[in-house]
Amino acid sequence: MTLLGERSDRRQAAPPDRGGLLVGLLRTARPKQWVKNVLVIAAPAAAGDLFSAGAPARLALVFVLFTACAAAVYLVNDARDAEADRAHPTKCRRPVAAGQVPVPVAYAAGITLGVLAPAVAARLCPPEVTVLLTAYLAMQLAYCVSLKHVLVVDLAVVTTGFVMRAVIGGLALGIPLSRWFLITTGFGALFMVAAKRYSEAVQTAGKAGATRALLTEYTTGYLRFVWQLAAGVAVLGYCLWALEEGGVPHTSVLPWRQLSVVAFVLAVLRYAVFADRGTAGEPEDVVLGDRALALIGVVWLAMYAAAVADW
Template identity: 75%
Template sequence: MTTEQQAVLPARPESPRGGTGPAAARVPGGRTGPAAGLLRTARPRQWVKNLLVAAAPAAAGQLASPRTAGQLVIVFTLFTAAAAAVYLVNDARDAEADRAHPVKRLRPVAAGDVPVPLAYACGGLLAALAVAGAAAFCNPMTSALLIAYLAMQLAYCVWLKHVLVVDMTVVTTGFLMRAMIGGVALDIPLSRWFLITTGFGALFMVAAKRYSEAVQMEGAEGGRGASRALLGEYTTGYLRFVWQLAAGVAVLGYCLWALESGGVAHSALLPWRQLSVIAFILAVLRYAVFADRGAAGAPEDVVLRDRALAVIGLVWAAMYGLAVADL
């Protein structure tokens, strides 16, 4: 199990040959080749999360620079390689356990489409290339941040996912590192309000996801603990408390940042920075609707599939852009 993965428990697919081993775990239509299996194991659907590398440059109003755009493409690629390395090592390590799971048994490594040694080798190679690439094309701090991310995520796979509260903290920190690395690579100072809002915003989504998984698992066969190592140890009441607390702190941090910036600039038509608070709070409230229903399983799915939330996000982005440009 990885740090940023949606837990879903549909009915267990039956293999025409029966059993639960690699042969039974293959998707209909036969096994895929190792190359396709490696790509699937790298979780392309999760790569959208790495767009957070643009958060700090966007907050600083530096996205329009060609140098910034080129550097962000490099950082995005490096972080994607690092995250893929973690997925590969994780799936290789959990291959035997995944074969007994109704959904994870379909993963390429568990299904036997990708040999375990190959998954380990590719994961190690990607991790080394990501760190070396950061050292070559960015600055030493970017390389150090990637090393810290890899160490933390691998420690999560081996041990930290079994420690209450720490497991959610590690996942949250992974999101925060994504948001930080763009600024680190471009030598952009990271304000305390940026870190507070981003960190607690990430915790809000992580806790909401855990809460949704717990709600969905309550009536599922095998209990809630069948999905995540610690899910059965959390109560839904506690997880609800965490996501509500995190949402409140994220909103407070954003409001303090917006108000700290002062009044309207000479060239600005309206106080866009302060007005963006309205859109930010509406976005949090809209996301909380799905969290409260137990339907916030994957943040990227909620954000991309809900039209109202997408519109609110665009309005917030427009307001923020006007604030940065002093229009």
């Protein structure tokens, strides 16, 4: 009976087989987060150069390189936090924490991707792209090690990661970036980041074991102030772009730039509903999970495309 009991205990203690090492590495790379890297087309789309000669291939390459850099950060982060994640009720299911991916393998895969991506960029892309990818890796690794524990700086780092995604496409194609593009992108990203933090703070209020230790240092009032301020500045920046008179006469049937302001403001207001409720999680989940917001986004994209194409 003792021998049978010991065998039973060993079977219960054995980690479950969830598809092997390669599947575990893929899960650790967070495929669901790759949708954020679609932002690399933001600057070319804004400039109307999305389908210019050679642009699709170069943007696809930049998307892959940025995805590799982000995956490198996730791998190193999960390897570094493996012990802490094992004590967490949900993070314990991550492949590294669950033992599906050994810690040394996660470190090795992360370092390999982190070295290869800038190296490939140095050979195939403009120097600015290599510099930005290297800066992204350095910033995100610093965030994993210490910056995520520094008030306000953590918000700035995550926001900057979104801005880098939006900027790199312009750098890859040599497109000048307007001040309104940078202002709207930067504060729009801060709006979503602060809204997510606010939602996490609301959901974990009065509960032990918050998913982010730094949430206990923020007040919900402060985070609400940040996302409201960021939303206001993003809307202002977009309005200034839409109302700005360019040097080239427009022949559009309708003033699509000005009309797109309505859709943009409606999208921000709709997103703010979820932020106010404390249910604004990952931006892609909020947008794709709400039909009204997704529809508003499609209408805005159509108007924006018409404005850029001068239809």
